[in-house]
Amino acid sequence: MSQAQQPSRRILLTAAVAATVAGGATSAAAAPRPAPAALAGGRAPGRLVDNRAWTTHADWRTGTARGTRAVAGPRPALVIARPAGTTEYTDPHTGRTAPWEYATWTSPRHRLPVPATEVIASWNARTPEGTWLQIELRGTYDDGTHTPWYVMGRWASGDRDIRRTSLDGQGDGRSTVWTDTLAVDDPASGTRLVAHRLRLTLHRRPGTRLTPAVWRLGAMGSDIPDRFTVPASPPRVARELAVPRYSQEIHKGRYPEYDNGGEAWCSPTSSQMIIEYWGGRLTEEDLAWVDPSYDDPQVCHAARHTYDHAYAGCGNWPFNAAYAAGFDGIRGVVTRLGSLADLETLIAAGIPVITSQSFLEEELTGAGYGTAGHLMTVIGFTADGDVIANDPASPSNEAVRRVYRRREWENIWLRTKRYNASGKVVSGTGGICYLYFPARPGARQRRALAAVGVR
Numbered sequence: 001m002s003q004a005q006q007p008s009r010r011i012l013l014t015a016a017v018a019a020t021v022a023g024g025a026t027s028a029a030a031a032p033r034p035a036p037a038a039l040a041g042g043r044a045p046g047r048l049v050d051n052r053a054w055t056t057h058a059d060w061r062t063g064t065a066r067g068t069r070a071v072a073g074p075r076p077a078l079v080i081a082r083p084a085g086t087t088e089y090t091d092p093h094t095g096r097t098a099p100w101e102y103a104t105w106t107s108p109r110h111r112l113p114v115p116a117t118e119v120i121a122s123w124n125a126r127t128p129e130g131t132w133l134q135i136e137l138r139g140t141y142d143d144g145t146h147t148p149w150y151v152m153g154r155w156a157s158g159d160r161d162i163r164r165t166s167l168d169g170q171g172d173g174r175s176t177v178w179t180d181t182l183a184v185d186d187p188a189s190g191t192r193l194v195a196h197r198l199r200l201t202l203h204r205r206p207g208t209r210l211t212p213a214v215w216r217l218g219a220m221g222s223d224i225p226d227r228f229t230v231p232a233s234p235p236r237v238a239r240e241l242a243v244p245r246y247s248q249e250i251h252k253g254r255y256p257e258y259d260n261g262g263e264a265w266c267s268p269t270s271s272q273m274i275i276e277y278w279g280g281r282l283t284e285e286d287l288a289w290v291d292p293s294y295d296d297p298q299v300c301h302a303a304r305h306t307y308d309h310a311y312a313g314c315g316n317w318p319f320n321a322a323y324a325a326g327f328d329g330i331r332g333v334v335t336r337l338g339s340l341a342d343l344e345t346l347i348a349a350g351i352p353v354i355t356s357q358s359f360l361e362e363e364l365t366g367a368g369y370g371t372a373g374h375l376m377t378v379i380g381f382t383a384d385g386d387v388i389a390n391d392p393a394s395p396s397n398e399a400v401r402r403v404y405r406r407r408e409w410e411n412i413w414l415r416t417k418r419y420n421a422s423g424k425v426v427s428g429t430g431g432i433c434y435l436y437f438p439a440r441p442g443a444r445q446r447r448a449l450a451a452v453g454v455r
Helices: 266-277 297-304 317-325 340-348 406-414 443-451
Strands: 049-054 064-066 068-071 077-080 085-090 097-106 110-116 118-126 131-141 150-155 175-178 181-184 193-204 213-222 330-336 353-359 371-381 387-390 401-404 417-419 425-427 432-438
Touching: 049 110, 049 330, 064 068, 068 097, 077 097, 077 193, 110 213, 118 131, 118 150, 118 193, 118 317, 118 330, 131 213, 150 175, 150 317, 193 213, 213 330, 266 297, 266 317, 266 353, 266 371, 266 432, 317 330, 317 432, 340 353, 340 371, 340 443, 353 406, 387 406, 401 406, 432 443
Parallel strands: none
Antiparallel strands: 049 213, 064 097, 068 077, 077 213, 085 097, 097 193, 110 193, 118 181, 118 213, 131 150, 131 193, 175 181, 330 432, 353 371, 353 432, 371 387, 387 401, 417 425
């Protein structure tokens, strides 16, 4: 399809769960973003995912700085030193125009060892009130030409200065930004992205000493082959992590300005579970805006602070990772895993994983629903290898823990193509997940993260 005909990723990854198969994989899911192309000759894939991140003081001293500086310490950061200039920004969601001082940092060019059909940026930062940041990505095609500088997010920790937003409608006829993902328009043509650069623009109110602090900036490039099924994997790990359980469904109807209320909050609800697993806590002051009659007000807070005003939902992948990393001692990354073995490696090291999947009701025994896109938290594996998940699409917190059949779950998570309820071929997410882990991981956690390509 042409750019004008293609839908936004919201159509594919709506976080709302359909209650039945007939109404489940809804007609809205009939035209998702294109799935990655198959490998030539049907050859078996190796590792088809690359992660590159800038996190250390030495990292921040590379690249090109215009008004930024690297700060050393236990959590090295990039901050504003002296503004490079002043600009005006008109917020498309409020109509307000205001002046902002800015400074920029541009990463070195990173050559992808895995030429990619998709690239997703993610970042860890904190923006005090009066500051915000913009993240851009520029890809290099395999013929040596470049994409434009695509805006991958205009982001702030809060929502008093700007409205957190992705930017739809960006494309050059060869690639398009779908909410949080830069995708090659026609992977079957053989076109690939072979390198990328990232650019940060840090903003603050003029005349102040305020500054955002960015601790991590990275991008994940991938080229996952088209597949309706994946090979079955043998069980390796039996372990269950003690992750808090929260239901999105008990928030139904609350704060409808954030994606029509809690029934659509699978992503922030999953994020909040793991944030609290790693010790992240909100204060009474943080939660003072939430109706005191509501249970689990922290889930409402997570929804508000992950909401993407262009996407009109809380399911923007990098926005969730950035929210999690705003808590002391937590890092957040969006990546793809290649198998349940990768997931087992993380669980064995004590790292739960938020996964994205879509399926018909009959494809996942015990779910009781079908969905065009849903996030859940994998917390372990049974002795038989079945997946233990905290599934927020549950009627109560007590019902959140589910055990799903290994073979069914493995396939719905890792496939890139599927049939919806109307029999149309639509795409799957191909192993997408959020990883939240300690800013100072232990030795076993470092090894597990390295094994799945994350540092």
